[in-house]
Amino acid sequence: MASDPRAGSIGLQRFGLGYRAGQPDDLRIHARDVLLAEVAAGPPPQPQPLTYSGAAEIGAALYAFEDAEKIAREARRVAGQAASGTQVAMASPNQNQMSQPATRAPNEPALPYRTFRDEAKARIDLALLPDGGFDERLVQFWSNHFCIAATKSNMTRIMVGAYEREAIRPHVFGRFADMLVAAESHPAMLEFLDNRLSIGPGSSAGKRRGRGLNENLAREILELHTLGVSGGYAEADVTNLARIITGWTVVGREALLGFPGSFAFNAGLHEPGAHQLLGRSYEQPGKAQGLAALSDLAHHPATARFIAFKLARHFVADVPPPGLVDLLAQIFRRTEGDLAAVSRALIESDEAWGAEQTKMRSPQEFLIASFRALGRKPDFGQIVGPLTAMGQMLWQPSGPNGYPDGNESWATPEGIKTRIDVAAGWGRQAAGSVPDPRQLVEQVLGPLASPETRQAVARAESKPQALALLLMSPEFQRR
Amino acid sequence: MTDHDDDCEAMTPSRRAVLGAAGALFAWSFVPKFAYAQAGSRDPRFLLVVLRGALDGLSAVPPIGDPDYAGLREDIALAKDGPDAALPLDGFFYLHPAMPNLARLYASGHASVVHAAATGYRERSHFDGQDVLESGQNGPGQTGSGWLNRLIASLPPGETVARRGVLGVGVVPPLVVRGPAPILGWAPPRMARAGSDLMTRLGDLYGQRDSGLARALAQAVETEAIAQRRGMGGEARGGQGPDTAEGMKRIAEGAAGLVGADDGPRIAALAFEGWDTHANEGGARGRLAQLLGGLDGALATFEQGLKPVWKDTVVMVVTEFGRTAKVNGTVGTDHGTGTVAFLVGGAVKGGRIIADWPGLKAEQLYEKRDLKPTTDIRAVAKGVVSELFGLSGPVLAERVFPGTEGLGPMQGLVG
Numbered sequence: 001m002a003s004d005p006r007a008g009s010i011g012l013q014r015f016g017l018g019y020r021a022g023q024p025d026d027l028r029i030h031a032r033d034v035l036l037a038e039v040a041a042g043p044p045p046q047p048q049p050l051t052y053s054g055a056a057e058i059g060a061a062l063y064a065f066e067d068a069e070k071i072a073r074e075a076r077r078v079a080g081q082a083a084s085g086t087q088v089a090m091a092s093p094n095q096n097q098m099s100q101p102a103t104r105a106p107n108e109p110a111l112p113y114r115t116f117r118d119e120a121k122a123r124i125d126l127a128l129l130p131d132g133g134f135d136e137r138l139v140q141f142w143s144n145h146f147c148i149a150a151t152k153s154n155m156t157r158i159m160v161g162a163y164e165r166e167a168i169r170p171h172v173f174g175r176f177a178d179m180l181v182a183a184e185s186h187p188a189m190l191e192f193l194d195n196r197l198s199i200g201p202g203s204s205a206g207k208r209r210g211r212g213l214n215e216n217l218a219r220e221i222l223e224l225h226t227l228g229v230s231g232g233y234a235e236a237d238v239t240n241l242a243r244i245i246t247g248w249t250v251v252g253r254e255a256l257l258g259f260p261g262s263f264a265f266n267a268g269l270h271e272p273g274a275h276q277l278l279g280r281s282y283e284q285p286g287k288a289q290g291l292a293a294l295s296d297l298a299h300h301p302a303t304a305r306f307i308a309f310k311l312a313r314h315f316v317a318d319v320p321p322p323g324l325v326d327l328l329a330q331i332f333r334r335t336e337g338d339l340a341a342v343s344r345a346l347i348e349s350d351e352a353w354g355a356e357q358t359k360m361r362s363p364q365e366f367l368i369a370s371f372r373a374l375g376r377k378p379d380f381g382q383i384v385g386p387l388t389a390m391g392q393m394l395w396q397p398s399g400p401n402g403y404p405d406g407n408e409s410w411a412t413p414e415g416i417k418t419r420i421d422v423a424a425g426w427g428r429q430a431a432g433s434v435p436d437p438r439q440l441v442e443q444v445l446g447p448l449a450s451p452e453t454r455q456a457v458a459r460a461e462s463k464p465q466a467l468a469l470l471l472m473s474p475e476f477q478r479r
Numbered sequence: 480m481t482d483h484d485d486d487c488e489a490m491t492p493s494r495r496a497v498l499g500a501a502g503a504l505f506a507w508s509f510v511p512k513f514a515y516a517q518a519g520s521r522d523p524r525f526l527l528v529v530l531r532g533a534l535d536g537l538s539a540v541p542p543i544g545d546p547d548y549a550g551l552r553e554d555i556a557l558a559k560d561g562p563d564a565a566l567p568l569d570g571f572f573y574l575h576p577a578m579p580n581l582a583r584l585y586a587s588g589h590a591s592v593v594h595a596a597a598t599g600y601r602e603r604s605h606f607d608g609q610d611v612l613e614s615g616q617n618g619p620g621q622t623g624s625g626w627l628n629r630l631i632a633s634l635p636p637g638e639t640v641a642r643r644g645v646l647g648v649g650v651v652p653p654l655v656v657r658g659p660a661p662i663l664g665w666a667p668p669r670m671a672r673a674g675s676d677l678m679t680r681l682g683d684l685y686g687q688r689d690s691g692l693a694r695a696l697a698q699a700v701e702t703e704a705i706a707q708r709r710g711m712g713g714e715a716r717g718g719q720g721p722d723t724a725e726g727m728k729r730i731a732e733g734a735a736g737l738v739g740a741d742d743g744p745r746i747a748a749l750a751f752e753g754w755d756t757h758a759n760e761g762g763a764r765g766r767l768a769q770l771l772g773g774l775d776g777a778l779a780t781f782e783q784g785l786k787p788v789w790k791d792t793v794v795m796v797v798t799e800f801g802r803t804a805k806v807n808g809t810v811g812t813d814h815g816t817g818t819v820a821f822l823v824g825g826a827v828k829g830g831r832i833i834a835d836w837p838g839l840k841a842e843q844l845y846e847k848r849d850l851k852p853t854t855d856i857r858a859v860a861k862g863v864v865s866e867l868f869g870l871s872g873p874v875l876a877e878r879v880f881p882g883t884e885g886l887g888p889m890q891g892l893v894g
Binding site for chain 1: 532607650663
């Protein structure tokens with residue numbers, strides 16, 4: 001499907017990660033085929049290399065870390081009582097050999113932060129590689145749809161990367177229902193939205209301890225993950241879904257139900273009996289009850305519509321073409337949530353492909369596109385600093401609704417000012433390693449480059465300033 | 480005054496129609512000079528603080544005098560004596576012990592508490608709840624503009640408050656300030672600043688190619704100029720986010736610096752986060768206590784930073800809804816309805832609890848689970864801004880909080 005190079009240039013920005021230094025010019029002509037080939041290739045690659053394969057391994061390490069921290073704290077307390085004044089801080093690290101994991105080299109962050117750092121760095125490194133990057137963009141989209149926030153606790157911080165690798169990546173071109181179950185049953189999600197603590201009041205644990213439900217996860221499954229807030233559920237559905245998924249929890253350090261830190265269904269926490277959800281009665285025993293409910297939610301027409309709208313808004317326009325939303329919702333329903341089919345339809349739609357270049361790149365897209373264009377690889381500090389300043393650090397949204405997805409959030413006075421500061425910094429860092437900025441404009445923007453942008457870059461007072469102007473040009477900022 | 484005259488000429492019929500309404504408060508479009516002589520003996524400042532995540536009003540301002548309070552709250556109930564005792568307000572209501580500054584301001588008549596309050600929203604989605612709170616609309620889904628922006632747009636063009644625009648703190652400004660009227664933006668600086676020459680060149684480029692970016696950049700440059708004149712050095716710091724005491728303090732310092740400037744915005748909105756206390760909420764100490772301590776520190780920072788104009792200042796603290804009256808299964812509280820709002824500042828007729836207390840017995844609760852809302856936050860907001868800025872009730876009901884004709888501005892909040 002060879003196409004107009006201008007449309008191809010926009011397509012690579014809209015659906016992909018942007019021009020990568022050294023890519024051939026005819027990529028713009030074959031852009032659509034390149035993006036479709038990524039859909040055909042199956043699940044996106046996994047970031048490499050990482051210390052922990054997945055959540056179960058991480059859980060054990062986290063519990064060991066927390067135990068050692070506790071011992072070290074206790075040792076410091078005892079030392080503080082025995083010694084006096086200034087000696088305390090010096091004495092504590094050597095108090096107990098058991099505290100090894102908690103004592104670390106100066107400037108080396110604690111285990112959850114270290115793991116988070118490595119996961120974030122690997123995720124960004126991976127995005128520098130693909131020719132198109134539609135698969136990676138979809139990982140970002142779904143990871144934000146089913147977001148968790150690292151800031152909630154040690155467990156979410158240490159597991160958030162593994163969560164995306166285990167619950168999101170494998171299903172990006174699979175079935176929505178499978179991604180839904182993988183996300184809602186992942187220990188990081190059960191921790192983030194408190195379901196690991198939720199107890200059926202009529203369960204054996206509930207009767208014994210007099211504790212009960214926490215409806216946080218159930219509400220967000222309905223409101224944010226499946227039906228959407230106007231998807232037609234009532235308050236009773238929230239509470240009943242909370243009952244249905246009682247017992248979906250995380251294995252503790254005692255490892256009674258499996259590997260520490262992995263998912264478990266704990267029947268002793270599960271609210272017994274049948275429960276109603278959206279007018280249907282769920283009578284299955286145990287975990288099967290929750291699986292049946294999630295399967296029905298995944299196949300609900302409101303879910304198809306909600307997902308179709310979010311995809312079209314994210315990739316195409318803040319107010320997406322209604323015809324495109326209808327089309328994606330239809331395909332979602334007809335294929336029972338086959339996300340490869342839905343993703344393919346998005347690329348193949350002329351309404352999506354030919355839309356005006358209006359949406360601002362999100363801060364994460366801007367960072368990745370800039371490093372690809374400049375042919376550079378950021379270290380962790382060069383990731384966390386700019387992304388935090390621009391309001392979109394990896395995996396740290398302020399709530400379970402994820403990062404915003406519209407120009408009203410990103411094309412703001414303070415947002416633009418911060419982007420300019422960031423671009424000025426990148427221009428300084430890259431000035432020694434990139435070719436003539438005038439050539440770079442042609443390579444990066446190709447047929448999108450306006451005469452005004454070309455002229456502004458050519459007249460810049462310095463190479464760093466020229467690069468900043470390129471990165472901040474409307475053609476680079478919008479997709 | 481020619482601006483005012485021009486605007487009178489341009490008055491719309493519907494605006495003209497409101498002039499005859501009885502009790503129209505400071506109807507500027509009728510008698511601008513008089514209105515501003517009245518309201519205008521002061522140069523008002525208004526700051527709106529949005530607490531995202533739904534503040535537990537029953538912990539922030541515990542009704543310890545209510546016989547049902549302690550039973551509902553179990554482990555997180557606060558007590559009026561003993562260690563970490565709640566701070567007395569009126570003998571029935573107390574204040575969380577993490578808020579000594581607010582207690583002091585209340586005692587000195589510079590703070591009021593509104594209790595059992597809510598917007599018109601009665602579902603329990605954070606995001607819809609925040610949209611309703613900030614859009615000022617009757618229901619969710621109408622997020623084209625925020626009520627503070629429409630407030631500015633309803634003032635006479637050229638008048639000081641309107642001319643200075645509305646400040647939205649944060650890289651992503653809160654919905655309440657978005658809309659057609661000028662928005663200023665500011666966030667605690669985290670990056671080294673780009674040179675002004677680069678800003679100028681980009682301003683030129685955007686002017687030729689991209690009007691949206693051009694407008695945003697122009698407003699950023701304007702705010703930057705005010706910040707520099709106020710000596711707010713652009714020193715970049717890492718620092719904590721808006722869900723920590725340190726982060727709240729930095730944000731409050733910045734907002735006070737800009738709003739306190741002679742040539743700065745008169746109206747600002749900012750948001751603090753992290754109030755969604757589903758699990759392990761804590762009582763006198765713990766997670767919520769830390770957040771309330773942060774808010775308390777921010778209020779003291781406003782008082783300090785706005786000292787020269789404090790007598791003309793109202794800080795209004797609001798949240799999207801409250802939390803369940805009863806503690807939940809995980810020693811926290813789930814999404815609820817009625818909650819508290821705070822009015823703080825030298826212009827507040829303070830030292831009062833404004834509440835029509837509904838009680839906490841099961842049948843007195845909203846849907847048998849939440850504190851029943853008996854005061855509409857919009858009536859409070861309308862009361863404050865009508866007295867501060869001289870907007871009439873009908874204008875407020877038509878433009879700022881559409882569809883609230885039946886909900887009059889609460890009187891006597893501002894002294």
